[in-house]
Amino acid sequence: MTSEEIFTTEKNFQLSTYSKLELAIVRGSGSWVWTSDNEKYLDLYGGHAVCALGHSHPDVATAISEQAQKLMFYSNVVYSDVRAKAAERLVSVAPIPLSKAFFCNSGTEANENAMRIARLATGRSNIVSFAKGFHGRTADSISATFLGKYRTLGEPNVPGHLEAQFGDLESIASVIDKETAGVLIEPIQSMAGVREASPEFFKQLRAKCDEVGAALIFDEVQTGVGRTGEWFFAGSEAAGGVVPDIVTLAKSLGSGVPVGACLVSDGMAASIKENDLGTTFGGGMIAMAAVNATLDVIARDGLLANAKNIEAWIRDACSHCKAVKAVHGKGCLLGVEFEDRAHPHYQKLLDAKILTGMSSDPSVLRLLPPLNVSEDEIKLFAEVLSA
Numbered sequence: 001m002t003s004e005e006i007f008t009t010e011k012n013f014q015l016s017t018y019s020k021l022e023l024a025i026v027r028g029s030g031s032w033v034w035t036s037d038n039e040k041y042l043d044l045y046g047g048h049a050v051c052a053l054g055h056s057h058p059d060v061a062t063a064i065s066e067q068a069q070k071l072m073f074y075s076n077v078v079y080s081d082v083r084a085k086a087a088e089r090l091v092s093v094a095p096i097p098l099s100k101a102f103f104c105n106s107g108t109e110a111n112e113n114a115m116r117i118a119r120l121a122t123g124r125s126n127i128v129s130f131a132k133g134f135h136g137r138t139a140d141s142i143s144a145t146f147l148g149k150y151r152t153l154g155e156p157n158v159p160g161h162l163e164a165q166f167g168d169l170e171s172i173a174s175v176i177d178k179e180t181a182g183v184l185i186e187p188i189q190s191m192a193g194v195r196e197a198s199p200e201f202f203k204q205l206r207a208k209c210d211e212v213g214a215a216l217i218f219d220e221v222q223t224g225v226g227r228t229g230e231w232f233f234a235g236s237e238a239a240g241g242v243v244p245d246i247v248t249l250a251k252s253l254g255s256g257v258p259v260g261a262c263l264v265s266d267g268m269a270a271s272i273k274e275n276d277l278g279t280t281f282g283g284g285m286i287a288m289a290a291v292n293a294t295l296d297v298i299a300r301d302g303l304l305a306n307a308k309n310i311e312a313w314i315r316d317a318c319s320h321c322k323a324v325k326a327v328h329g330k331g332c333l334l335g336v337e338f339e340d341r342a343h344p345h346y347q348k349l350l351d352a353k354i355l356t357g358m359s360s361d362p363s364v365l366r367l368l369p370p371l372n373v374s375e376d377e378i379k380l381f382a383e384v385l386s387a
């Protein structure tokens with residue numbers, strides 16, 4: 001099909017709920033994707049923060065195709081070698097005391113389950129989350145999303161959701177109390193424009209949760225699985241060493257195969273009984289094969305250190321561009337803040353066949369490149385930026 005035919009067919013037969021680029025992507029390799037008219041784009045948006053190893057990484061492609069020929073699926077009513085390995089592998093890179101995994105299918109589902117765990121563990125119902133955080137579009141997650149129009153799209157919202165101000169110590173002291181089951185935070189607020197909070201804020205947040213007996217949940221759907229140059233934001237220097245009770249993951253975890261997960265502390269896990277949580281597809285064999293291959297490649301190829309190099313290359317490129325006011329974020333989750341609106345720069349990059357992303361802050365353009373994008377590829381971005 002030509003690009004025009006693909007556009008027309010999708011428009012005719014898909015519910016039009018997405019604002020799309022006029023691009024029909026049919027192939028990808030490394031940091032590059034190709035349109036059906038064989039035009040090549042450098043993808044510094046990583047397929048929407050998903051393709052941490054680049055596109056169609058050969059190890060992941062081989063792992064899922066070999067698994068597909070052995071066993072595509074059986075649910076959680078049976079044990080599975082590939083699921084056992086994925087759970088062990090994921091827990092082995094998580095900070096203590098995160099010691100149990102629950103697999104599901106997406107980021108919003110991971111957050112729904114994390115909030116359920118917090119409620120079950122505490123016997124309370126209130127959830128505190130933060131202004132401008134994004135947590136997904138299903139009922140509970142969208143009710144926790146105090147960003148622009150999203151929460152109202154989810155009306156009637158789930159009761160018991162309260163809003164605190166990100167990075168604001170006074171706000172957490174007044175909103176989190178003995179009725180709080182859990183505090184859900186996106187530790188770097190990506191969609192809001194890659195907003196960060198101080199390590200001290202995370203320490204105080206941990207202390208406040210401990211004081212009132214509430215569960216602390218990090219939504220690491222974007223920050224997790226190596227993107228910030230650490231396996232997880234949890235336990236990192238940027239978090240002040242704070243480890244939450246639950247971490248939620250999705251996006252990069254399966255390198256493009258849909259998969260989500262909650263990593264749960266010993267303490268929280270002790271309150272969860274049979275049938276408290278469940279999903280048919282969570283922990284399916286294809287997804288688990290993708291998780292194992294993703295974690296293996298990140299470790300084998302030193303991609304955590306590489307994510308930090310990439311951040312340095314991008315910061316250097318931006319430091320030579322007068323239009324850039326600041327660069328926010330860590331590793332391969334960066335927000336380039338312009339003195340003026342970011343969209344003209346986004347458009348110039350797109351015209352030069354470089355994909356980046358906008359954010360809900362009109363002055364911030366987001367870069368979410370694969371963790372193995374090369375220095376030469378970042379130079380292509382730098383050239384357009386300086387021009």
Ligand SMILES: Cc1ncc(COP(=O)(O)O)c(C=O)c1O
Binds near residue numbers: 111137186221
């Ligand atoms: C921080 C964060 N949490 C949750 C979600 C929801 O994930 P999903 O779209 O897989 O449901 C997203 C998606 O963009 C996200 O960025």
